[in-house]
Amino acid sequence: MSDDTRERVALPAERAFVVWLRGDCRPAAQDLRGRAEHVRSGARVHFESLAELLAFLVNVTSADAAEP
Secondary structure, three states: OOHHHHHHHHOOHHHOEEEEEOOOOEHHHOEOOEEEEEOOOOOEEEEOOHHHHHHHHHHHHHHHHHOO
């Protein structure tokens, strides 16, 4: 298996997200605020905390796993 093939298996496009962080947040202090978007579905959320961002990721990836 080539390195390119291994990377595609390890990083499937169905699990690609874009995350924008607000300019005034402080990631080092776990102060995360911004917007996240699931590339494949277009689902998006504005989040005000790491917990909200993680909840969105779990929700979207769980829905992906449930699809045939």
